[in-house]
Amino acid sequence: MKKGLVAFALLLALALLPFAASNMVVFATMVMAKGLAVLGILVLLRADQVSFGHAMFFAAGAYTAAFLTAAWRDIDLILLLVATLAVTGIAGLLIGVFVTRYRGIFFGMINLAFSMVLYSILEKAFHITGGSDGLRIRRPTLLGFEFSRSEFDLVMFYVVLAVAAACCVLVGRYLLSPLGQALRAVKTNETRVEYLGLSAKSVLLTGYVISAMLCGLGGVLMGLVQGLASPEHAFWSRSAELVFIAVLGGQGHIAGAFAGTLVFEWVRTSAAALLDDSWQLILGVTLIAIILWAPGGLIQLWHRLAGRRTSSDRTGSESGVAE
Amino acid sequence: MTMNIAALALLDGLAYASLLFLVAVGLTLIFGVLGILNVAHGSLYAIGAYATATLGQWLVAQGFNPWLTFPGMIVAAVAVGVLLGGLIERLLLQRIYSKDPVLQLLVTFAVFMILENLQRMIWGVQPYFMSTPLTVLGNVRLLGINYTAYQVLFLPAAALVVLFTLRYFLRHTNMGAQILAVTEDREAATAIGINASRVYFMTFVIGACFAALGGALATPTTSLVTGMGANMIVLSFAVAATAGLGQIEGAAISALIIGIARSFAVYLSPEIEVIMPYLIMVLVLLVRPNGLFGKETVRKI
Amino acid sequence: MLALSKVDASINNIPILRDISFTVGPAETVALVGRNGAGKTTLLRTIMGFTTCHGEMRFEGADLRAVDPHRRPGLGIGYAPEDRRLFSRFTITQNILLPAQVAKLGETETASRLERVYHVLPELRDLGPRPAGSVSGGQGKMVALGRALMLSSRLLLLDEPFQGLAPVLAQRYAEALGRLREIDPTLAIIITESNPELLRSFASRTITVERGQIDSDASNERTT
Amino acid sequence: QDKPAELNIGITTYSSGAASVFGVPARHAAEMLAERINAKGGIDGVPIKLHFIDEGAGLETLLTEYRRLVEDEGMDVMFASISSGVCNKIAPLAEDLEVINFMWDCGTQRILEDDDYDYVFRTQANATPEVLAPLAYLLKHHPEFKTLAVVNQDYAWGRDSWEIFQAALKSQRPDVEVVAELFPAFGAADFSAEVSRLQALQPDVILSTSWGGDLDTFVRQAGQRGLFDQSLFVLPLAESSLQRLGDSLPEGAIVGARGDHYFQHPERRDDPEFKKFNEDFKARTGEYPIYSVYHMVQAFAALEAVYDKAIAANGGAWPEKEQIAEAMAGLEFQGLGRPLSIREDGQAVEAQLVGMTGTSEAFPFKIIKNIEIYDAEPLMAPVGEESLDWIGKFEPGRLDISGTPFEN
Amino acid sequence: MSGHDQGQPLLQAEGLKLRFGGIIAADGINLSLFPGEHLAIIGPNGAGKTTFLNICTGYLKPNAGRVSVGGQEITGRPPRRITRMGVARAFQIPQLFTEQTVLENMLLAGSIRERRWNLLRRLDGIPGRAEMEHLLDLVGCADVRNRLASELPEGKRKLVDIALALALKPKVLLMDEPTSGVASADKFGVMETLMNALREAHVSSVFVEHDMEMVKLYATRVAVWAQGIIQMTGEPEVVLNDPDVIRNVIGN
Numbered sequence A: 001m002k003k004g005l006v007a008f009a010l011l012l013a014l015a016l017l018p019f020a021a022s023n024m025v026v027f028a029t030m031v032m033a034k035g036l037a038v039l040g041i042l043v044l045l046r047a048d049q050v051s052f053g054h055a056m057f058f059a060a061g062a063y064t065a066a067f068l069t070a071a072w073r074d075i076d077l078i079l080l081l082v083a084t085l086a087v088t089g090i091a092g093l094l095i096g097v098f099v100t101r102y103r104g105i106f107f108g109m110i111n112l113a114f115s116m117v118l119y120s121i122l123e124k125a126f127h128i129t130g131g132s133d134g135l136r137i138r139r140p141t142l143l144g145f146e147f148s149r150s151e152f153d154l155v156m157f158y159v160v161l162a163v164a165a166a167c168c169v170l171v172g173r174y175l176l177s178p179l180g181q182a183l184r185a186v187k188t189n190e191t192r193v194e195y196l197g198l199s200a201k202s203v204l205l206t207g208y209v210i211s212a213m214l215c216g217l218g219g220v221l222m223g224l225v226q227g228l229a230s231p232e233h234a235f236w237s238r239s240a241e242l243v244f245i246a247v248l249g250g251q252g253h254i255a256g257a258f259a260g261t262l263v264f265e266w267v268r269t270s271a272a273a274l275l276d277d278s279w280q281l282i283l284g285v286t287l288i289a290i291i292l293w294a295p296g297g298l299i300q301l302w303h304r305l306a307g308r309r310t311s312s313d314r315t316g317s318e319s320g321v322a323e
Numbered sequence B: 001m002t003m004n005i006a007a008l009a010l011l012d013g014l015a016y017a018s019l020l021f022l023v024a025v026g027l028t029l030i031f032g033v034l035g036i037l038n039v040a041h042g043s044l045y046a047i048g049a050y051a052t053a054t055l056g057q058w059l060v061a062q063g064f065n066p067w068l069t070f071p072g073m074i075v076a077a078v079a080v081g082v083l084l085g086g087l088i089e090r091l092l093l094q095r096i097y098s099k100d101p102v103l104q105l106l107v108t109f110a111v112f113m114i115l116e117n118l119q120r121m122i123w124g125v126q127p128y129f130m131s132t133p134l135t136v137l138g139n140v141r142l143l144g145i146n147y148t149a150y151q152v153l154f155l156p157a158a159a160l161v162v163l164f165t166l167r168y169f170l171r172h173t174n175m176g177a178q179i180l181a182v183t184e185d186r187e188a189a190t191a192i193g194i195n196a197s198r199v200y201f202m203t204f205v206i207g208a209c210f211a212a213l214g215g216a217l218a219t220p221t222t223s224l225v226t227g228m229g230a231n232m233i234v235l236s237f238a239v240a241a242t243a244g245l246g247q248i249e250g251a252a253i254s255a256l257i258i259g260i261a262r263s264f265a266v267y268l269s270p271e272i273e274v275i276m277p278y279l280i281m282v283l284v285l286l287v288r289p290n291g292l293f294g295k296e297t298v299r300k301i
Numbered sequence C: 001m002l003a004l005s006k007v008d009a010s011i012n013n014i015p016i017l018r019d020i021s022f023t024v025g026p027a028e029t030v031a032l033v034g035r036n037g038a039g040k041t042t043l044l045r046t047i048m049g050f051t052t053c054h055g056e057m058r059f060e061g062a063d064l065r066a067v068d069p070h071r072r073p074g075l076g077i078g079y080a081p082e083d084r085r086l087f088s089r090f091t092i093t094q095n096i097l098l099p100a101q102v103a104k105l106g107e108t109e110t111a112s113r114l115e116r117v118y119h120v121l122p123e124l125r126d127l128g129p130r131p132a133g134s135v136s137g138g139q140g141k142m143v144a145l146g147r148a149l150m151l152s153s154r155l156l157l158l159d160e161p162f163q164g165l166a167p168v169l170a171q172r173y174a175e176a177l178g179r180l181r182e183i184d185p186t187l188a189i190i191i192t193e194s195n196p197e198l199l200r201s202f203a204s205r206t207i208t209v210e211r212g213q214i215d216s217d218a219s220n221e222r223t224t
Numbered sequence D: 001q002d003k004p005a006e007l008n009i010g011i012t013t014y015s016s017g018a019a020s021v022f023g024v025p026a027r028h029a030a031e032m033l034a035e036r037i038n039a040k041g042g043i044d045g046v047p048i049k050l051h052f053i054d055e056g057a058g059l060e061t062l063l064t065e066y067r068r069l070v071e072d073e074g075m076d077v078m079f080a081s082i083s084s085g086v087c088n089k090i091a092p093l094a095e096d097l098e099v100i101n102f103m104w105d106c107g108t109q110r111i112l113e114d115d116d117y118d119y120v121f122r123t124q125a126n127a128t129p130e131v132l133a134p135l136a137y138l139l140k141h142h143p144e145f146k147t148l149a150v151v152n153q154d155y156a157w158g159r160d161s162w163e164i165f166q167a168a169l170k171s172q173r174p175d176v177e178v179v180a181e182l183f184p185a186f187g188a189a190d191f192s193a194e195v196s197r198l199q200a201l202q203p204d205v206i207l208s209t210s211w212g213g214d215l216d217t218f219v220r221q222a223g224q225r226g227l228f229d230q231s232l233f234v235l236p237l238a239e240s241s242l243q244r245l246g247d248s249l250p251e252g253a254i255v256g257a258r259g260d261h262y263f264q265h266p267e268r269r270d271d272p273e274f275k276k277f278n279e280d281f282k283a284r285t286g287e288y289p290i291y292s293v294y295h296m297v298q299a300f301a302a303l304e305a306v307y308d309k310a311i312a313a314n315g316g317a318w319p320e321k322e323q324i325a326e327a328m329a330g331l332e333f334q335g336l337g338r339p340l341s342i343r344e345d346g347q348a349v350e351a352q353l354v355g356m357t358g359t360s361e362a363f364p365f366k367i368i369k370n371i372e373i374y375d376a377e378p379l380m381a382p383v384g385e386e387s388l389d390w391i392g393k394f395e396p397g398r399l400d401i402s403g404t405p406f407e408n
Numbered sequence E: 001m002s003g004h005d006q007g008q009p010l011l012q013a014e015g016l017k018l019r020f021g022g023i024i025a026a027d028g029i030n031l032s033l034f035p036g037e038h039l040a041i042i043g044p045n046g047a048g049k050t051t052f053l054n055i056c057t058g059y060l061k062p063n064a065g066r067v068s069v070g071g072q073e074i075t076g077r078p079p080r081r082i083t084r085m086g087v088a089r090a091f092q093i094p095q096l097f098t099e100q101t102v103l104e105n106m107l108l109a110g111s112i113r114e115r116r117w118n119l120l121r122r123l124d125g126i127p128g129r130a131e132m133e134h135l136l137d138l139v140g141c142a143d144v145r146n147r148l149a150s151e152l153p154e155g156k157r158k159l160v161d162i163a164l165a166l167a168l169k170p171k172v173l174l175m176d177e178p179t180s181g182v183a184s185a186d187k188f189g190v191m192e193t194l195m196n197a198l199r200e201a202h203v204s205s206v207f208v209e210h211d212m213e214m215v216k217l218y219a220t221r222v223a224v225w226a227q228g229i230i231q232m233t234g235e236p237e238v239v240l241n242d243p244d245v246i247r248n249v250i251g252n
């Protein structure tokens, strides 16, 4: 299939990035890590549920890494990822059971409340969490090897690339599967979902757990790259940012999650470098321009530029596996 | 002594709750009508405060009667609400009412970022302060403790005035009815002759004025610093959600609950003070998923 | 009174109506029939200004397209949508009165129009204090009809008003609508219906819509 | 090594966020200083070029930017940062990146006490003397107090500074009862509940190491409601709020300056260089310098001094960064207070200025009177020792220390 | 549980009572549906017909009374549990997944019925696809199968809504005014094929209807609703000729 080919070419191109532009490696790693979290938001957006608290899972991922690397000096990266999936999966399940009762703005708010509670605890429990300064994350080993900072950057790049690619494929599959499609059904008509014999709550819960794990992965990887777990990770504006990026990229599009993150981070860093103390201004203006000009997000823009048919009104059939 | 503490906590909570209500009520009004959770509300609050401080300092510096700072607060709030709120609505929101609610929300988030930045560019980063209204009203002594009359008398009174005015406006005026109708179904409202875009405009501006008014009234008691908007907005989210979105009276009550709970926390267990609003929100929503006063009356099938 | 000429209409850039031309004179009752999806609803919504359209639309000689959608009801056009669209936060009575309130009609005028509504739909008197969010499918239809009657001094647009009504009621309303012209001889009515039988009794003309175009336009012999 | 075309300095400072009350003036200072240095030909003929990073943009952004500056833009020296939280994260990063980093303002004593760094230095004092000096001053001037309450911002600095203060207080005055420990949220907008509670408790002393808007708000609300008549305020960071607070501060509150600098520094105020700097700064920004400005001055002074020293040691040739790092230990330099020096652990030794608020006709705000300037050594944990352990070993009377007193 | 009893009702309501504030929407409803029956419910607007269906499917909880399906009490269970017991429902106001195509709507119904939740298998690749396309054909909606449900005209929506219920292969199908809004030119054709399909699959049905022609043609029994009570039940010929019913419901 053509799409698969494009995806493969893109993956290959990315894999060669360190050779072409080594100074972009860390940036690209962070974009991909954050993109994973955005992917998590995207899953819930399918059901039209906007969480203003998913940064809590992002933070959970980062703190998992911080605690574990502090406790075991040579813990392995793989183990960290597995532990994060477990922690955020369970947290997602526990919180999910509660929050999936809510819809719309209340869903957003209740998530916000949870994340703010976590944020406050992270800030307050100074002796455990390092308070507002957060915790350092030490470099873990990978398969027993230890790395210097610059080697580690490269390792992280490939690890994140692999994780992101795998998640794209899996999430793409999930969204096209009946349960993934049911998310959309929950969005438009929950009554009918119930009357087909399916519990809307469990549809959402599945999505919620998956999205929590994706945010957790994003968080742990981001934390490892930056060597930092900070309560800021759980602050509401972070969650809002993730939602923002998801919509910016193009709702419902896996490629959009990463494209959105790329543009967001790129605008942010170049704004910061270009004109200091105006990154928020520049970012805000850019985002408004995109929303007004291409409400379907970057993906729509891309389709438009590529002369393809606008897909925003017909997101139905295609959702772009691992674009 | 415990009785005393309770009374003190109530008094402190009351002042805080009044401010919280003023800000949250605008948020809930805008949400109730436009269905937009206006994240920029926090910035309007902050800018209202800065404008008030600037105007107030000028008035004082020019040697005007210090009592003039009271009308000054209202002038500044209305100016900010009408100008900024009006601009935001006309230039941005107008274009996106028909779009996905998520997009609307994000536009307000973008506006929030822009305003935060602009505010820093205009007023800089040094804290501002304008306490004249506080000083002219003086203190009152209650239970052996000095309170500022501004906080224990003026603010609650202002909140009550706003509450009742708004209530009357929505319940008993033509405009109020139109607002409620547009909220529910824009096309159907247009079909009976309601100018929906005017209603949206008015509502947004009114909501924005309340945000700015909240900021204006907060000015005498707080230092204006960058980032004050971001903190206020989450709190008013919590108030509005606890009440049930769009619930005016509800916002008053939940502001009161949250305000009082917070000041009790300061006395009894300062550690949990910051978590209090969210804890209350979670607990309330646990029992009443649509908030304290939110209700689901619409029959779907 | 209402004249459409070469009107095309689209929703979200999807063209739906093509080349619609017809006129409705004062006191005329026109039935709009057609299969599902023919475009009847879209046609009424176009007159109300809820679609993107091209071509010419005149109402009492003036260009209707130049009038903002929210001002059209003020011209005396009442519209009862197919899917009811009541304001659930208000009671039934408030729903019916709201158009008058918005138009700032005087008290006596409002009262007389309300009388007219009750004349056609006596059931609404009893339903009055109920919240509009709770009524049954058929009751909702009645309320929508009543609300449209409040404003329609010149033109009344009814989208399948009898759908889901018990047959006795449907018959009674059809008759009542017929009588309406006795009270208000200049009122024109456009009514869509997928059951042409019901309309025979009082529609003076039947326009058949097929796939977004007018298929036929013929006057009926009045039976009664 | 050949002389580079320019010496690139990366500076992290708050341009946004609450701490920009320190960051923005410091930035102005940095720009002013760079202009001055370049006007006289730069450092050994090499002009300096500044690159700023906003600490307020959040740690993540900051770390990214920091790396970008060092790795892509080739910074020679980094000045980072204001916040202890940021320093905590920057220090290991700088070490990894092998770039000279001056912690130019952050207070946490832990970084250099807990780990050994080759590239990380601090060009001013740390939290320990900054907190102990006001305590010593309090013990000397108002020894009669029996109860104390603390109102600190709820973040690392507020917690850490209280920890140090409390440990030291306990060793000196075990009889003093701490009646309330309040940690309102960082950036809290309203302290009325705290003020009410303090009124009810009536502690003899109220300590607050808060700063910026938080301190301003707290002081104003406390003042308005008459808390000053009841309790003695000890505000180790209030020097930075004096100009904003006008007459909201009472007379006689104990204030500190996080080091030995003050625009009315009793030993320096008649010094032409000092006056010139203050006047230039005032002309440029409309304000008198506050401590963060002087901290920036110290960082630049250390920079100039260490390059001079390393160049001399290198036989007049431009030094490698390793040579710079080596030259740091034992470096002596002169900011706008008393002379400073760098210990072998990279920590600067800086005197501490503490005093009481008082009124003056010359300024429309409170000034510091009854100043004492404390020598740093007795207030600092020796190299290799952690402050809290060191304080834990305090004998009673350990802090009966006097600084150099000044009448006015 | 005991074995299947020939005479056991598929669906049974006993003494259902429900009031909304002052309005009595059900006032002691007793009704049983036996295998092979096609029961028509007629009555004036607001009589409580939809309410009855809502109670039977668990959407509303009665104040009193009980509902059982195949002898098992289900009062108060949520709709999904009742649906899984073989009671499907079509709605007075169509309930569709508006942002998905008609076919996707159907496929979703099909896969929910099969309860296969492989997270990695595409919805449009599920085994039941042919069957779903057939059902769409049956209700005359094959032509719109790739349109988004939101774009359908009202009449088609009602038909798709019925198809969704059929996709569940229910034992009992409850339909609320199945063809109101469907153009008269089409409605008899659709109803004819639909009822034939039901008979063929041995599905019993309850349908609320205002069109007496339909009732005459397809009902095996008629129940007349009025103000929350069942006024009478019986053979269509009898009920439809009852003078009371003619006066209150049918008209002339």
Ligand SMILES: Nc1ncnc2c1ncn2[C@@H]1O[C@H](COP(=O)(O)OP(=O)(O)OP(=O)(O)O)[C@@H](O)[C@H]1O
Residues within 6 Å of the ligand: C011, C012, C014, C016, C034, C035, C036, C037, C038, C039, C040, C041, C042, C043, C082, C194, E150, E151, E152, E153, E154, E155, E156, E181, E183
């Ligand atoms: N929002 C929309 N987007 C796209 N197409 C639409 C939309 N609304 C209606 N249509 C299409 O317009 C055509 C006409 O629809 P309309 O609702 O006017 O039909 P109708 O004649 O009223 O049918 P019915 O008798 O079933 O109500 C249909 O083909 C429908 O699919």
Ligand SMILES: Nc1ncnc2c1ncn2[C@@H]1O[C@H](COP(=O)(O)OP(=O)(O)OP(=O)(O)O)[C@@H](O)[C@H]1O
Residues within 6 Å of the ligand: B299, C134, C135, C136, C137, C138, C139, C164, E020, E023, E024, E025, E043, E044, E045, E046, E047, E048, E049, E050, E051, E052, E092
């Ligand atoms: N949620 C509710 N709240 C209040 N009243 C309700 C509610 N649901 C139904 N009712 C009332 O109960 C009565 C029965 O309603 P129901 O929908 O069952 O009528 P119906 O027989 O289906 O009418 P129709 O033929 O018009 O669909 C009506 O008077 C209705 O107004």
Ligand SMILES: CC(C)C[C@H](N)C(=O)O
Residues within 6 Å of the ligand: D019, D022, D082, D083, D084, D085, D105, D106, D107, D108, D157, D211, D237
């Ligand atoms: C403002 C300061 C007291 C903050 C301090 N520099 C810190 O280390 O966090």
Ligand SMILES: [Mg+2]
Residues within 6 Å of the ligand: C040, C041, C042, C082, C159, E153, E154
């Ligand atoms: Mg129609």
Ligand SMILES: [Mg+2]
Residues within 6 Å of the ligand: C136, C137, C138, E049, E050, E051, E092, E176
């Ligand atoms: Mg019904």
